[in-house]
Amino acid sequence: MDPLGATTVFLVICVSCLLFFSAWRKMSGSGKLPPGPVAFPIIGNMLQLNVRNLPQSIHELSAKYGPVFTIYLGSLRVVVLYGQEAVKEALIDQGDEFSGRGKLALADKLIKGAGIIFSNGERWKQLRRFALTTLRNFGMGKKSIEERIQEEARFLVERLRNTHERPFDPTIPLTHAVSNIICSIVFGDRFDYEDQKFLTLIKLTEENNEVFRSLLGQLYNFFPTLMDYIPGPHQELLKNSEELRIFVLERVKMHKESLDLSCPRDFIDAFLIKMEQEQQNGQSEFNTENLVRSTIDLFLAGTGTSSTTLRHGLLILLKYPDIEEKVHEEIDRVIGRSRSPCMADRSQMPYTDAVIHEIQRFVNLVPLSVPHAVTRDTHFRQYVIPKGTTIFPALQSVLGDSREFPKPEQFNPGHFLDENGAFKKSDFFMPFSAGKRICVGEGLARMELFLLLTTILQNFTLKPLVDPKDISITLVTSFVSNAPKPYQLCVLPR
Numbered sequence: 001m002d003p004l005g006a007t008t009v010f011l012v013i014c015v016s017c018l019l020f021f022s023a024w025r026k027m028s029g030s031g032k033l034p035p036g037p038v039a040f041p042i043i044g045n046m047l048q049l050n051v052r053n054l055p056q057s058i059h060e061l062s063a064k065y066g067p068v069f070t071i072y073l074g075s076l077r078v079v080v081l082y083g084q085e086a087v088k089e090a091l092i093d094q095g096d097e098f099s100g101r102g103k104l105a106l107a108d109k110l111i112k113g114a115g116i117i118f119s120n121g122e123r124w125k126q127l128r129r130f131a132l133t134t135l136r137n138f139g140m141g142k143k144s145i146e147e148r149i150q151e152e153a154r155f156l157v158e159r160l161r162n163t164h165e166r167p168f169d170p171t172i173p174l175t176h177a178v179s180n181i182i183c184s185i186v187f188g189d190r191f192d193y194e195d196q197k198f199l200t201l202i203k204l205t206e207e208n209n210e211v212f213r214s215l216l217g218q219l220y221n222f223f224p225t226l227m228d229y230i231p232g233p234h235q236e237l238l239k240n241s242e243e244l245r246i247f248v249l250e251r252v253k254m255h256k257e258s259l260d261l262s263c264p265r266d267f268i269d270a271f272l273i274k275m276e277q278e279q280q281n282g283q284s285e286f287n288t289e290n291l292v293r294s295t296i297d298l299f300l301a302g303t304g305t306s307s308t309t310l311r312h313g314l315l316i317l318l319k320y321p322d323i324e325e326k327v328h329e330e331i332d333r334v335i336g337r338s339r340s341p342c343m344a345d346r347s348q349m350p351y352t353d354a355v356i357h358e359i360q361r362f363v364n365l366v367p368l369s370v371p372h373a374v375t376r377d378t379h380f381r382q383y384v385i386p387k388g389t390t391i392f393p394a395l396q397s398v399l400g401d402s403r404e405f406p407k408p409e410q411f412n413p414g415h416f417l418d419e420n421g422a423f424k425k426s427d428f429f430m431p432f433s434a435g436k437r438i439c440v441g442e443g444l445a446r447m448e449l450f451l452l453l454t455t456i457l458q459n460f461t462l463k464p465l466v467d468p469k470d471i472s473i474t475l476v477t478s479f480v481s482n483a484p485k486p487y488q489l490c491v492l493p494r
């Protein structure tokens with residue numbers, strides 16, 4: 001065939017594929033899919049999207065296609081929900097239908113549907129209910145979660161004091177403190193900050209989080225077959241995950257050897273007791289595999305999230321010393337300097353509460369939430385979304401809604417205060433998502449943020465290394481989560 005003929009055949013094939021794909025999109029399901037940009041076979045809309053900044057591309061598409069639209073990431077069909085009304089209608093009003101977990105190839109490869117975060121159906125229900133109950137302090141020994149956080153806050157202060165007013169990057173101290181709180185809850189005790197096992201555990205979780213956040217990690221989710229052949233850090237994940245598994249399995253073994261059925265010390269004990277109780281139940285999801293995976297889930301979901309929020313929070317306070325000063329005043333008035341902050345203080349500290357809410361709103365940690373899926377063919381507004389379709393609830397659009405938060409791009413604790421300076425709740429405050437999949441660790445995370453931040457500011461004044469007006473608090477964004485730029489600070493004892 002001459003070159004012209006070959007080109008013509010090639011073009012005809014491309015156009016046919018395009019038409020077929022476009023028709024398939026419209027026909028799939030028995031009704032009409034939400035609108036969206038024309039997608040190409042295999043690559044979907046990848047050429048029209050900025051994979052490095054998917055949240056921004058999604059924001060731009062929402063201006064054209066409205067609050068509910070369809071995109072294709074590779075061959076993965078995704079329906080995006082943009083704005084508070086669409087997110088609320090789906091996740092809350094039609095909660096059951098939107099409660100599935102969307103498929104992510106990387107998670108499938110590593111986790112295979114075990115545990116809480118990436119499971120579905122009966123397994124997810126049983127494990128989620130159990131984790132919620134256990135985290136609410138039922139049946140977890142003598143030490144309350146609040147006491148565990150207070151204890152860790154004291155160790156963190158000690159560590160910060162040892163910087164002796166020299167500059168340091170807060171990432172490691174904050175990650176270690178937050179991680180240790182989860183360790184105390186799941187393993188029964190905290191680790192020394194120098195403990196080699198602890199440092200390895202953190203290194204593995206951090207490396208995994210990094211890969212999930214990286215470009216290659218994101219591409220893996222959309223082109224898994226191809227990416228399996230391409231070298232890169234995503235290939236390390238399996239090895240890391242296996243190491244994490246072995247670490248947790250060892251702990252489970254140690255727990256079994258010293259288990260007292262009448263006195264569970266932590267999450268692992270509580271799970272082992274549940275396994276005993278459910279031995280005769282053929283439908284039970286309480287087995288060793290789900291114990292290990294749920295433990296790792298709590299660890300992964302609970303470490304990077306709260307510590308990144310705190311790290312970004314400190315950077316924001318460095319930029320706005322007047323806001324830090326007001327928090328100091330409130331701490332001195334309500335708590336004083338001689339006792340540890342406790343949760344009962346929060347209701348008397350509206351300004352601090354508003355600052356923490358505003359930090360979470362501004363940080364917009366998980367801009368597109370964790371992908372959901374519809375559990376059956378779902379009528380939503382004038383559309384039909386076929387069973388299994390991946391859903392992105394764009395939490396960024398709710399946290400950044402200018403009808404609720406005037407000038408949402410600015411950091412302003414006034415977003416959560418009324419004219420009398422009292423704390424003002426908002427239905428648009430959704431950093432933990434909403435509905436049936438809402439973050440299992442919400443209560444824990446909110447305690448951590450309040451107790452760790454107030455303990456730090458009770459003991460120290462933050463000192464920037466540059467003029468506050470030159471500090472950038474802009475988010476470094478990715479599909480999975482936002483983070484602040486790396487920075488250093490000094491802390492001066494008060």
Ligand code: HEM
Pocket residue numbers: 101116117118128297298299301302303305306309365366369370371372431432433434436437438439440441442444445
């Ligand atoms: C500032 C801190 C945190 C933020 C902003 C946050 C945010 C989120 C978000 C947006 C989701 C997805 C919800 C959805 O699918 O719609 C989620 C899920 C989850 N989070 Fe958190 N989280 C935080 C801290 C924690 C902590 C400390 C834990 C540990 C206990 C935790 C455990 C989980 C779990 C287990 C899920 C999966 C829930 C499910 O699939 O049913 N999170 N979180």
